[in-house]
Amino acid sequence: MDTQGAFDSQSTIKDCATVFALSTMTSSVQVYNLSQNIQEDDLQHLQLFTEYGRLAMEEIYQKPFQTLMFLIRDWSYPYEHSYGLEGGKQFLEKRLQIDEDFKRELRNLVPLLLAPENLVEKEISGSKVTCRDLVEYFKAYIKIYQGEELPHPKSMLQATAEANNLAAVAGARDTYCKSMEQVCGGDKPYIAPSDLERKHLDLKEVAIKQFRSVKKMGGDEFCRRYQDQLEAEIEETYANFIKHNDGKNIFYAARTPATLFAVMFAMYIISGLTGFIGLNSIAVLCNLVMGLALTFLCTWAYVKYSGEFREIGTMIDQIAETLWEQRSPRKVFSKLFEVTRRRMVHRALSSAQRQRLSSNNNKKKN
Secondary structure (H helix, E strand, C coil): CCCCCCCCCCCCHHHHHHHHHHHHHHCCEEEEEEECCCCHHHHHHHHHHHHHHHHHHCCCCCCCCCEEEEEEECCCCCCCCCCCHHHHHHHHHHHHCCCHHHHHHHHHHHHHHHCHHHCCCCEECCEECCHHHHHHHHHHHHHHCCCCCCCCHHHHHHHHHHHHHHHHHHHHHHHHHHHHHHHHCCCCCCCCHHHHHHHHHHHHHHHHHHHHHCCCCCHHHHHHHHHHHHHHHHHHHHHHHHHHHHHCCHHHHCHHHHHHHHHHHHHHHHHHHHHHCCCHHHHHHHHHHHHHHHHHHHHHHHHHHHCCCHHHHHHHHHHHHHHHHCCHHHHHHHHHHHHHHHHHHHHHHHHHHHHHHHHHHHHHHC
16 A cells, blocks of 8 residues: 655654554555664554554454565665565564663663562552552543643642542442441341441441541542542442341341232232122222232242343332332222221111111001
8 A cells, every 4th residue: 555654744643643554454465664774763653553553453462464564765784684585584683682781681670670678659648559549540640631732730630639539438438348248248147227227327437537537639628529429429338238138138038929928818808708798899809909919929939030030020029018118008908998898888778778668668558
């Protein structure tokens, strides 16, 4: 592919990288044409261009070229390395080879930098930075370097303050989570909700004190926003601990089948009573509700056994929980009993009135 060339007075490095990446993606043989010699910056540009091509092709772990050839025009040293493929191979191997002196001195430098007694811990605002903190700092710094221009020093200071507070939030939240795991973790038995709430409030206060004790940048008003964020995250985590703790309660786990069975039993009794006294419409309605509850119970049992259709199981649990907590069955049953009682009283009164009328008629005839 013949291109306009690279690194002239009007082309940016992004333009050159784009052209090279397109050439790499569409060529089976890529010829890297250089002038007079291979310089170090030529290899650096090659690496940069290659990364652009890799990103475009989304093939990070495969080699970027089918075939790559260096073509040096106006070669000035044919007496050292002859023209052609063989001379070019010798020259390239020599250029890419690392000097023995460099290897030897590198072996001396690495222990000097990485020896445990020589390692220097990173500090920001007088506090040592942990690995968790470092992640937060990277997230904040990446945001300010995403623009086309270099960030203003004030922006960098604000990003550092933000990362500093986020690191404090992460540390305090981690302390809260670890402490709560000791109270109601996976291997801990069920704990009473009142005791769990009391532990939550105590540990929440400990986490907030830890957050406040960390040296932070940005001032009290700036830090207050992150304290509110910490409290919100702790409350969200506490809600998950409540669900986890409730799952350990065998009575809580049996709430759904117990509620559905109670509905079925009540509907069966009411259906029998209403059918006995002639309220067939109510009896049919009760039988319908009983069949629906039985269907829910069988579906719930299958979901718990197989682990499939969990959304349906969650919906059934929510319906049962609503009936349990709001005592809706009691309300429904009381209304049904009230209607039944009224109908029975009405029938009894009607029967008594008929008997009175019949007796009065008999007396008149006599």
